[in-house]
Amino acid sequence: MFLLLVDPVTGETSPAALDSPLLAADDLAAIRGDGVFEAALLRDGEIRALEMHLARFANSARLLDLPGTSREVWEPALLQAATEAPDPGGDRVIRWFLSRGREGTGLLHGWIMVGMVPQSTLEMRRNGITAVTLTRGVPAGLAHEAPWLLIGVKSLSYAGALAATRFAKGRGADEAIFLTTDGFVLEAPLANVVLAQGDTLVTPDPALGLLHGTTQRFLFDRAGAAGWECRYARVRREELFSADGVWLVSSTRMAVPVHTINGTSLPTRPGIHRVMDELIN
Template identity: 40%
Template sequence: MGTAAESTADQPDTRRVVVLVAGGPDGRRPRVHPSDQPLLLADDLAAVRGDGCFETLLVVGGRPAKPERHLARLGRSSAALGLAGPSEKEWLAAIDLAAREWGAESEGMLRLVLSRGPERGGEETAYITVAAVGPQARRARAEGIGVTVLSRGYASDVGAKAPWMLLGSKTLSYAANMAALRHAAANGFEDVVYVSSDGEVLEGPRSTVVIARGGELLSPPQEIGILEGTTLGAMAEVAGREGVTVRRERLLVSDLLAADAVWLVSSVTLVARVRRIDDVALPTADPGIDVAGMVDRAVGRA
């Protein structure tokens, strides 16, 4: 579910921006950049091509949640794109600076961005933004969501057959995902569940699908061309310690409709229970597995 902060014209801009600038032999050094000042060159390939990758994580109590998992996934995405990027040590220093700048009073949405840099040539662009978690995400946590099922238009084996499609990477090319979310909103839904052209459940535009069935948690496997969820991975570790089995299994929409419960899990909204899939209302009973609590414990909210 949503990772975008909502703002209005009469609200002050509370964002923080940290830039990783080229350094000497010690590598890139982070510095705070004024949020109301220009940052990217007009021909930066992030803006004109969506040529780059990103990660978004939660800041809770002034601390970033599971940064190592996000940096590991960012490393996989940047490798798939042929980008070098800052080192993990450099990113961590910048994340810590950004989290300190944000403070501990409210939750923040911290986004790491790596672009190929200016089209004219030059160094890659690396920066971090932090903004408030919007009311849309908080509402989804508290009230749940309705989702519509949309085809992604690819078969479930396209990730293996066409790795240049970058389906398992978190790239900046998000126009199709945002169009899907606008389509959903226009039709009275809060989010989307993608399916493949051969009918397999994939993921949400910004989330991982998780269902409860028979006392276990199930989620689609990465090999069908979806992004590996950092929140799912962290939650699975907590679940294992608490005696709850988490399995990766290929799912159909019929599996979602027959499940004891369905959630969309992500790094900022965290857990949104799905209350409706298209015109079908889902069960509201307690499934006996505290997914929200396990995710809270996994990210340091509990």
């Protein structure tokens, strides 16, 4: 793992050992989860979809009234980290973080980490996963009515998402898929949901209240160029069980096939996973 400290104001950077002091005990990232982050695939020295990640990073910070996401600071720092981090071969993940810092100081804190994509994630890509549907407890579209809930923001407050995954594992599944109280599909705790329906790729509309995924957008760009119709829609729970293929899509997972939901095996069109792999890779 490689660590690069970043001053979000001046752009000054300095590599640091992983066991070096990083956060004060009262840093708001640690005690409140008050900050934002991004994670991108680092493959062959290139940060995948960097433009989209930087834009989402800035938007997440804006919704938290958090300064410090200047592209002039973060882009060169990220390129520096991608260049200086050891490369043993294979997919890596680059993550960058912005904390509001210590309460009352106004001194922002930033850092970048580069490491290998976990073996468990590579196995998900190869073998697919099982999932259960869980309610998020909110109706469709709540993000617009209550923006202070930060639905669709990539903040450091991931306790709820991780709790959902643990709950799914406790029920014998690998992952959760969130639903609204009125029965629409949202997302997984750490990924977007994409369905194949004939020659169309469909993903839940971000306006329903979910994070607009960079990898999902990257996939739609490539699929559209390859002749697929791609659309955002209000996807009903039932459509998960009739689709030609279902995937969880994220920067590190890429496209992970979902082969079972709530104990029911999903029908899958022959060859569709190979097609998806070609599109997203």
